[in-house]
Amino acid sequence: xxxxxxxxxxxxxxxxxxxxxxxxxxxxxxxxxxxxxxxxxxxxxxxxxxxxxxxxxxxxxxxxxxxxxxxxxxxxxxxxxxxxxxxxxxxxxxxxxxxxxxxxxxxxxxxxxxxxxxxxxxxxxxxxxxxxxxxxxxxxxxxxxxxxxxxxxxxxxxxxxxxxxxxxxxxxxxxxxxxxxxxxxxxxxxxxxxxxxxxxxxxxxxxxxxxxxxxxxxxxxxx
Amino acid sequence: xxxxxxxxxxxxxxxxxxxxxxxxxxxxxxxxxxxxxxxxxxxxxxxxxxxxxxxxxxxxxxxxxxxxxxxxxxxxxxxxxxxxxxxxxxxxxxxxxxxxxxxxx
Numbered sequence: 001x002x003x004x005x006x007x008x009x010x011x012x013x014x015x016x017x018x019x020x021x022x023x024x025x026x027x028x029x030x031x032x033x034x035x036x037x038x039x040x041x042x043x044x045x046x047x048x049x050x051x052x053x054x055x056x057x058x059x060x061x062x063x064x065x066x067x068x069x070x071x072x073x074x075x076x077x078x079x080x081x082x083x084x085x086x087x088x089x090x091x092x093x094x095x096x097x098x099x100x101x102x103x104x105x106x107x108x109x110x111x112x113x114x115x116x117x118x119x120x121x122x123x124x125x126x127x128x129x130x131x132x133x134x135x136x137x138x139x140x141x142x143x144x145x146x147x148x149x150x151x152x153x154x155x156x157x158x159x160x161x162x163x164x165x166x167x168x169x170x171x172x173x174x175x176x177x178x179x180x181x182x183x184x185x186x187x188x189x190x191x192x193x194x195x196x197x198x199x200x201x202x203x204x205x206x207x208x209x210x211x212x213x214x215x216x217x218x219x220x221x222x223x
Numbered sequence: 224x225x226x227x228x229x230x231x232x233x234x235x236x237x238x239x240x241x242x243x244x245x246x247x248x249x250x251x252x253x254x255x256x257x258x259x260x261x262x263x264x265x266x267x268x269x270x271x272x273x274x275x276x277x278x279x280x281x282x283x284x285x286x287x288x289x290x291x292x293x294x295x296x297x298x299x300x301x302x303x304x305x306x307x308x309x310x311x312x313x314x315x316x317x318x319x320x321x322x323x324x325x326x327x328x
Contacts, residue, residue, distance in 0.1 A: 047326070051320075051322035051326070052322075054241070054322070056240075056241060056320060056321045056322030056325070057320040057321075057322035057323055058320060076245060076246050077245040077246070077247060080240060080243050080244060080245035080246075080248075081243065081245065083240075083241070083242070083243045084242065084243020084244075085243070089241050089242075091325065093325075095234070095237075095238050095241070095325060096238075097235055097238060097239075108239070108242055109242045109243070111242075111243075111244060111248070112242075112243040112244055112245075112248070113243070154242065158243075
């Protein structure tokens with residue numbers, strides 16, 4: 001049974017020039033494990049699809065089943081709990097809370113899950129991603145690469161089954177991009193499912209499978 | 224003030240929801256903060272007012288009467304108004320899809 005299954009997903013936005021249909025009757029499913037890259041031209045709906053998979057926006061129609069549970073039929077509280085338990089999300093713009101220290105930003109992920117070893121695991125992740133000297137700093141004092149590594153720590157803290165990453169290396173230099181991709185690979189090798197969007201073919205080529213996103217299909221293709 | 228605070232912190236609310244906080248958690252955080260600020264401000268304000276009144280009285284100015292019961296009511300009203308003023312904007316921000324807010328940049 002697939003870990004993530006999106007069935008007949010459609011989504012349109014209302015723009016100045018009327019309704020823009022971004023996704024139409026998309027069907028897509030993934031089993032557990034591996035890195036899966038979505039590619040496609042700007043505006044093709046990659047980010048929208050990832051936001052829907054993460055339960056961060058509602059599609060106009062369709063069904064999203066994660067770990068045998070229909071995310072879209074849940075109430076707000078259950079959906080939030082499911083996000084906390086199952087899904088980690090990494091954004092291109094990092095989206096860290098500016099006045100919290102690095103350690104607090106990462107630990108914020110454990111506010112809902114209340115795992116007893118959260119603090120210990122935070123320390124381990126900080127160490128692993130080379131941020132030990134930055135623990136008490138706020139995000140504004142960090143480089144882009146360091147901020148993305150913090151966002152990655154936050155996403156991984158609760159050991160999610162799915163890690164969704166929207167252009168995770170989009171704002172990073174080559175070296176920092178490599179570090180992020182290595183962490184994603186290690187997570188996938190340990191059974192995690194990575195679903196990422198990228199416009200960088202070099203990054204996509206490191207994935208186990210690549211998919212081209214169009215308005216009405218997400219189809220696998222070989223690079 | 225709180226309405227403005229919540230508006231400015233929409234992105235923060237969206238981030239908190241992304242990492243799994245429910246709208247109930249968000250309400251609690253913002254309303255608790257508003258309550259705490261109002262409580263501290265009104266208690267400090269009352270204490271300062273009483274000290275000023277007593278000082279002026281001692282300096283020979285017209286005496287100012289103060290009533291502890293009225294001070295308590297003022298503190299309570301201040302807390303209630305703050306809670307109400309923070310609840311509605313928090314509700315509006317928390318009811319939007321977090322992805323929509325974060326996509327605004």
